[in-house]
Amino acid sequence: MAFDKDGKTVLPANIYYDRKKEIYYADKVYKGERIYFAGKTKAEAEKRLRKRLYEIDMHISPQKKSNVTVEELFELYVGEYHPELKPTTVQQYRFLYDYYLKDFIGKVKLKNLLPYHIQKVYNHLVEKKMKQGTVNNVRKMLRTLLNEAVRRGMLSADDNPYPKVKAPSNLPVKQQRSFTxxxxxxxxxxxxxxxxxxxxxxxxxxxxxxxxxxxxxxxxxxxxxxxxxxxxxxxxxxxxxxxxxxxxxxxxxxxxxxxxxxxxxxxxxxxxxxxxxxxxxxxxxxxxxxxxxxxxxxxxxxxxxxxxxxxxxxxxxxxxxxxxxxxxxxxxxxxxxxxxxxxxxxxxxxxxxxxxxxxxxxxxxxxxxxxYIRKQSMKISDLYQSKEAGDKSMQ
CATH class of the missing domain: 1.10.443.10 (Intergrase catalytic core)
Known part of the structure; x- marks a missing residue:
């Protein structure tokens, strides 16, 4: 039985607290392999352990992850992974990748991909004053590619930087697209x-x-x-x-x-x-x-x-x-x-x-x-006037 650093709380069977080093360890024997990870907190140690168990299930090795770049992932996605994609979708993806992603993150390995890299892409879109629709399309493709990497075992969910970066703001005011x-x-x-x-x-x-x-x-x-x-x-x-x-x-x-x-x-x-x-x-x-x-x-x-x-x-x-x-x-x-x-x-x-x-x-x-807005707003005024007239007639 292991206790937490307060000396009273009983820790789960797979968690151990080293008082001298002030570090938690999480370990597990899984598929014939003894796995353990350290962390400054219990949650951190458990998170690292869960990540490794996931990698084992998905047959990932650190070497495999480090060798896959964003560009290689993109080519795999539009080719081998989803051959059923419509030609127009592939054309749109290639345009977005070539113009907005390639120079910024194309050569970055998935293992090294950080929120910082995604932020660079967003900053470029803002600097170029790209329309909201273009920004949305770039973000959608980024999300699709990195989710595919997670699904294929090339990237763990915890290492996916996409959810960690806020969508760009300060975009150009939407241009009127309609008419009377x-x-x-x-x-x-x-x-x-x-x-x-x-x-x-x-x-x-x-x-x-x-x-x-x-x-x-x-x-x-x-x-x-x-x-x-x-x-x-x-x-x-x-x-x-x-x-x-x-x-x-x-x-x-x-x-x-x-x-x-x-x-x-x-x-x-x-x-x-x-x-x-x-x-x-x-x-x-x-x-x-x-x-x-x-x-x-x-x-x-x-x-x-x-x-x-x-x-x-x-x-x-x-x-x-x-x-x-x-x-x-x-x-x-x-x-x-x-x-x-x-x-x-x-x-x-x-x-x-x-x-x-x-x-x-x-x-x-x-x-x-x-x-149209003015006419519909006038209807609200008419409703109030009708109600007031009805209330007076009942007095």
């Missing part, structure tokens, strides 16, 4: 003669992702039930090769009930497509021959061309002396969410239409306009 109905209608008016005018209208009245819209086939439209079947996503490799993949998440596979404006955009696009495709029908056989949205050669639409078109439209609006916020492709989803909610559409319906996994994500897209 008037600004939406103004944009569509100026986009009238664009090759992608119908695409813009469909995006603004459905909240679809651009890749989902560009992957639509003619057969995805159910005219009888006024429904659009969203089941695919158009992507392009870094080599410029187009391919079809499943949408971003399980919830992204969905049916969208078409409002008249969206139906009108699709009908107009079918007419435009007929003009473009009929003369060159024989040249576009294959996987993409029934795409709804095509370029002037009947081929898949390049998102880069869409972005350039949007920029030209915004420049034209401003050149004419009109007020126009910055508009980009993804902002159209934000605009759809904000306008739909302001119109009284239930948030869960908006969530289903845009294909978000959670309603919290949809709420992050929500940017209420001042006029």
């Amino acid at each position: 109905e008037e600004q939406r209608d103004q944009f569509l008016q100026y986009a009238g003669k664009s090759l992608y005018a119908n695409l813009y209208k469909l995006l603004l009245y459905t909240g679809m992702r651009v890749g989902e819209a560009l992957a639509l086939m003619i057969c995805d439209v159910d005219w009888d039930n006024h429904v659009l079947h969203v089941t695919k996503n158009l992507q392009k490799t870094t080599q410029g090769v187009f391919y079809i993949e499943t949408p971003k998440t399980r919830e992204s596979i969905r049916d969208i009930y078409l409002v008249p404006e969206a139906e009108g955009a699709i009908k107009s696009q079918l007419e435009l497509r007929k003009i473009i495709v009929e003369p060159i029908q024989e040249d576009i056989k294959g996987e993409f021959e029934n795409l709804l949205f095509v370029n002037t050669k009947g081929k898949p639409v390049n998102v880069g061309s869409v972005r350039q078109s949007i920029n030209r439209i915004v420049e034209k609006i401003r050149a004419d002396g009109n007020n126009c916020p910055d508009i980009w492709i993804h902002a159209m989803r934000h605009g759809y969410v904000s306008i739909a909610v302001a119109r009284g559409v239930p948030l869960e319906v908006v969530q289903a239409n845009v294909g978000h996994t959670s309603i919290e994500t949809t709420m992050r897209y929500l940017e209420l306009q001042p006029d």
Whole structure:
């Protein structure tokens, strides 16, 4: 029986306190190996023992841990560990790694990785005034990689530095990503003669992702039930090769009930497509021959061309002396969410239409306009006035 340093408290069977050295020892015979660790406190000794037992279970050796760098872990993750990752996810991870992690922690061995290294990455993001979305993506990838290292036994949970570093603060103020109905209608008016005018209208009245819209086939439209079947996503490799993949998440596979404006955009696009495709029908056989949205050669639409078109439209609006916020492709989803909610559409319906996994994500897209906030605030005043009038009538 061993006692604590107070000479009274009985210690667990595997804990011993050395009074001369004023040190605790935790030991255990495990899988034929006698293991013991010292610590200034009982908790410290036990923590070191638990860590070693975990390493034995995971077949880790200190030498193995010390030889694995963050860069090697990254390559293993996007290659051997998760070959099922979508090409677009791998592209995004490689971009984030190359631009924000490689120069700071790529060559650092996992055994030597400290909170200090993670803080250096965060400091760089703050110095470069990166947007909140970019910071979140870098943090998410860091968390994923280091959790994978723990799961694979390359790093113990106690040595994982990610949870020990606070998220960056003092980031740039979030830029407005939404717009009013008037600004939406103004944009569509100026986009009238664009090759992608119908695409813009469909995006603004459905909240679809651009890749989902560009992957639509003619057969995805159910005219009888006024429904659009969203089941695919158009992507392009870094080599410029187009391919079809499943949408971003399980919830992204969905049916969208078409409002008249969206139906009108699709009908107009079918007419435009007929003009473009009929003369060159024989040249576009294959996987993409029934795409709804095509370029002037009947081929898949390049998102880069869409972005350039949007920029030209915004420049034209401003050149004419009109007020126009910055508009980009993804902002159209934000605009759809904000306008739909302001119109009284239930948030869960908006969530289903845009294909978000959670309603919290949809709420992050929500940017209420001042006029809407004012009108809703007035309703509160009306409720108080109605209550006061009712109270007086009862007196």
